[in-house]
Amino acid sequence: MHYLTDLFPNTQFIVTAHSPLIVQAAPDANIVLLRRDAGDTIIDNKKESVRGWRTDQLLTSDLFGLEGTRDPETNSLLEARRKILEKSELTPEDHAKLERINSKLEPLRFGESPTDAEAMDLIRRAAAEIKNKG
Secondary structure: OHHHHHHOOOOOOOOOOOOHHHHHOOOOOOOEEEEEEOOEEEEEEOOOOOOOOOHHHHHOOOOOOOOOOOOHHHHHHHHHHHHHHOOOOOOHHHHHHHHHHHHHHOOOOOOOOHHHHHHHHHHHHHHHHHHHHO
């Protein structure tokens, strides 16, 4: 985009995209959101800057309107785990269910970088070691 605006300084470019990566690459652009409302097209000028936003933040903003960035099955597992962990006391059934849920969630990366993933792996191994020692 910078190349084109440098090459054609007096030209207005109108670009459409359904990709948060395109929006993320144009943080200083005049972003306009077109949306449908009862058959009408609503034009919404985006007032706030998206400079520095992650793609997941863009996807869950009013620009894209997603509730989350994970698939429904993973969201369901995370919600079930959260509900179990909120209990003041866990039953043996809760522990078993939590173990099943955690085994399904374990391969997922929850960190934002390889360093975060490595730190989480270290925490898991330390927790397992503490658990084994009783």
